[in-house]
Amino acid sequence: MTAVVINGERHDLPAGATVEAAVAESGAPEEGRGVAVAVDGEVVPRGQWAGTALRDGQEIEVLHAVQGG
Amino acid sequence: MDVGFEIAGRTFASRLIIGTGGFRNLEVMGEAVTASGADLATVAMRRVDPTARGSIIDVLEEAGCSVLPNTAGCYTARDAVTTARLGREALETDWVKLEVIGDDRTLLPDPVELVEAAETLVNDGFTVLPYTSDDPILARRLEDAGCAAVMPLGSPIGSGMGINNLYNLRLIVEAATVPVILDAGIGTASDAAIAMEMGCEGVLLASAISRAENPVAMAGAMRLAVEAGWQARHAGRIPQRLHARASSPEEGVAKLGA
Numbered sequence: 001m002t003a004v005v006i007n008g009e010r011h012d013l014p015a016g017a018t019v020e021a022a023v024a025e026s027g028a029p030e031e032g033r034g035v036a037v038a039v040d041g042e043v044v045p046r047g048q049w050a051g052t053a054l055r056d057g058q059e060i061e062v063l064h065a066v067q068g069g
Numbered sequence: 070m071d072v073g074f075e076i077a078g079r080t081f082a083s084r085l086i087i088g089t090g091g092f093r094n095l096e097v098m099g100e101a102v103t104a105s106g107a108d109l110a111t112v113a114m115r116r117v118d119p120t121a122r123g124s125i126i127d128v129l130e131e132a133g134c135s136v137l138p139n140t141a142g143c144y145t146a147r148d149a150v151t152t153a154r155l156g157r158e159a160l161e162t163d164w165v166k167l168e169v170i171g172d173d174r175t176l177l178p179d180p181v182e183l184v185e186a187a188e189t190l191v192n193d194g195f196t197v198l199p200y201t202s203d204d205p206i207l208a209r210r211l212e213d214a215g216c217a218a219v220m221p222l223g224s225p226i227g228s229g230m231g232i233n234n235l236y237n238l239r240l241i242v243e244a245a246t247v248p249v250i251l252d253a254g255i256g257t258a259s260d261a262a263i264a265m266e267m268g269c270e271g272v273l274l275a276s277a278i279s280r281a282e283n284p285v286a287m288a289g290a291m292r293l294a295v296e297a298g299w300q301a302r303h304a305g306r307i308p309q310r311l312h313a314r315a316s317s318p319e320e321g322v323a324k325l326g327a
Contacts, residue, residue, distance in 0.1 A: 007116040027119025034126050035117060036159035043154045061116065063155050065125055067098060068113020068141050069090040069168075069226060069253075069275045 005059045019049040026062035077196045077217035081108045085295045088275025102132040105288035110134045139166040146186035167199040176226040191215035205240040224254030227276040231260035242268040258294035265298025
């Protein structure tokens with residue numbers, strides 16, 4: 001099991017889970033269209049989601065566009 | 070008259086850029102964006118909300134509007150740079166409206182962090198449109214950093230106070246070799262017209278439309294104001310005079326009685 005924080009909330013993901021799994025767990029739309037991810041403050045490009053394994057304690061931010069000035 | 074303008078080699082038919090913050094819902098936003106005629110609309114980057122209905126990207130696409138991600142909510146150059154990179158990743162654009170705020174009471178820019186973030190993002194290949202104070206020296210520093218435009222505030226974000234320092238804005242317009250876009254503080258149509266008459270190349274506003282009683286009607290008013298201001302600027306206004314100057318002939322006036 002890998003315990004991570006996704007958008008401020010703790011989630012327990014299966015061992016070896018990748019950024020792709022974290023995006024799915026966040027409730028982002030299918031295939032993460034219009035979504036971007038930072039792990040511990042560093043952007044992870046979409047092409048690397050499936051190949052980037054997560055470690056215990058990492059903080060993942062899954063963002064999308066909303067109304068804003 | 071050509072009313073289109075160019076930023077970093079991209080031409081826009083409308084000189085009004087619309088901010089999408091503050092609308093009651095996406096339906097009203099979509100109608101207002103269409104009524105405004107804007108070709109470019111800002112969006113913010115926030116955590117995914119699984120309960121949210123509808124996609125702002127779809128609504129803007131339908132309105133024929135390109136998306137300009139902002140870095141609203143960032144207080145440091147570091148956060149702004151990361152947020153800009155997230156916007157680029159999510160929305161597949163290297164354009165960014167750069168905001169680095171100094172405090173949450175005034176929402177005024179932090180000039181030191183702003184210049185640092187602008188330099189980093191320009192070096193990283195971004196087209197940077199910085200929201201800045203109405204400070205001519207800071208505007209010059211941002212232009213020197215390679216920003217594609219400078220976007221001075223008229224007055225604080227959402228204040229609706231219009232343009233507080235016409236003198237500074239004149240100095241910024243006079244010196245700039247990139248487009249000057251008045252960003253923030255617009256309250257009503259005349260404020261937008263004045264910005265354009267002063268020589269701004271465009272106006273960016275959100276609250277003046279989104280928080281108006283009738284956002285769609287105000288969006289139409291802003292479209293007309295920006296166009297009117299631009300056309301008046303280039304039509305060559307008459308000088309201001311202390312005394313009157315008759316417009317009817319002073320010769321040939323009839324002698325009637327006394």
